[in-house]
Amino acid sequence: MKSPMNTNSKARCVPIPIDGVISYEDWLQGRRYRRELSQLVAPGVSRRPGSSSDRRLKALFNGERGLPFTPTEQL
Amino acid sequence: MDSKLIQTALADISAERDGTAKSLKLASLCSALWGERGVELVVVGGSAIEILTEGAYASGDLNMCHVHPTTLPIRERQEIMGRLGAKGGPRNWQVAGMYLDLLGPVESFARTPFRRVQGPYGEVQVMKTEDLLVERVLCSVYPERDETARRCARELAMVALSGVVPVDWSEVLRVANLPEYRNVEECRSLVNEVANEHQLESPLRADTD
Numbered sequence: 001m002k003s004p005m006n007t008n009s010k011a012r013c014v015p016i017p018i019d020g021v022i023s024y025e026d027w028l029q030g031r032r033y034r035r036e037l038s039q040l041v042a043p044g045v046s047r048r049p050g051s052s053s054d055r056r057l058k059a060l061f062n063g064e065r066g067l068p069f070t071p072t073e074q075l
Numbered sequence: 076m077d078s079k080l081i082q083t084a085l086a087d088i089s090a091e092r093d094g095t096a097k098s099l100k101l102a103s104l105c106s107a108l109w110g111e112r113g114v115e116l117v118v119v120g121g122s123a124i125e126i127l128t129e130g131a132y133a134s135g136d137l138n139m140c141h142v143h144p145t146t147l148p149i150r151e152r153q154e155i156m157g158r159l160g161a162k163g164g165p166r167n168w169q170v171a172g173m174y175l176d177l178l179g180p181v182e183s184f185a186r187t188p189f190r191r192v193q194g195p196y197g198e199v200q201v202m203k204t205e206d207l208l209v210e211r212v213l214c215s216v217y218p219e220r221d222e223t224a225r226r227c228a229r230e231l232a233m234v235a236l237s238g239v240v241p242v243d244w245s246e247v248l249r250v251a252n253l254p255e256y257r258n259v260e261e262c263r264s265l266v267n268e269v270a271n272e273h274q275l276e277s278p279l280r281a282d283t284d
Contacts, residue, residue, distance in 0.1 A: 042226035067134030
């Protein structure tokens with residue numbers, strides 16, 4: 001696995017394989033590293049500001065379109 | 076799945092405050108229940124991208140499709156979702172503090188398998204990274220430039236190039252070359268851009284075909 005610079009995770013993660021299944025624990029453990037990689041190329045939140053589902057989403061999520069994203073350091 | 080386990084799962088999913096984990100858990104539960112009736116489900120769209128990239132993209136609705144053309148009759152769908160205390164239907168429901176949209180048969184062109192996560196209540200199938208990448212690249216430029224789609228495509232490219240979400244690059248090229256997409260050059264350009272920015276090797280450079 002190639003390692004881009006500038007990620008803070010000390011531990012690499014188990015890849016989500018093409019064939020086979022990743023365990024829930026390995027998927028959870030890899031979340032922070034995947035988030036760090038994504039933030040390198042698309043910093044901040046990528047969620048769309050609006051969509052045709054806005055009315056129902058904002059009614060359920062207190063005016064937002066979904067739950068707030070867990071901060072990277074808490075993943 | 077017995078009623079006691081369903082209630083335990085629903086309590087867990089309802090209490091979950093992380094949107095991505097909540098989606099995966101709900102997908103796991105629904106996949107198990109639909110699977111008992113012979114219908115395979117797969118997570119698609121933004122929910123799938125989130126599971127693969129953690130890209131802070133998904134909203135509060137979980138999008139799923141059925142893998143094969145046939146699905147359950149409306150009556151059975153409502154019975155299953157009724158066991159989960161869901162409201163609405165027969166193609167979208169409010170359940171466990173989020174929405175589930177069942178979008179019909181999956182639209183996939185890649186020959187690779189669906190990605191699979193062993194969720195807490197059953198296995199979850201996730202849309203193929205090859206399809207997602209090519210589709211997001213297309214949406215980033217057609218019908219007009221779309222910055223959100225471009226960010227998603229860059230995230231998918233990054234996790235793929237880094238090896239944390241392995242991709243069959245020959246399938247990416249084949250799918251991108253299909254009449255349904257015809258965006259090989261756009262895919263090459265985006266993947267090479269991400270690779271160049273982070274000193275990663277790109278399998279999509281023209282001289283590596």
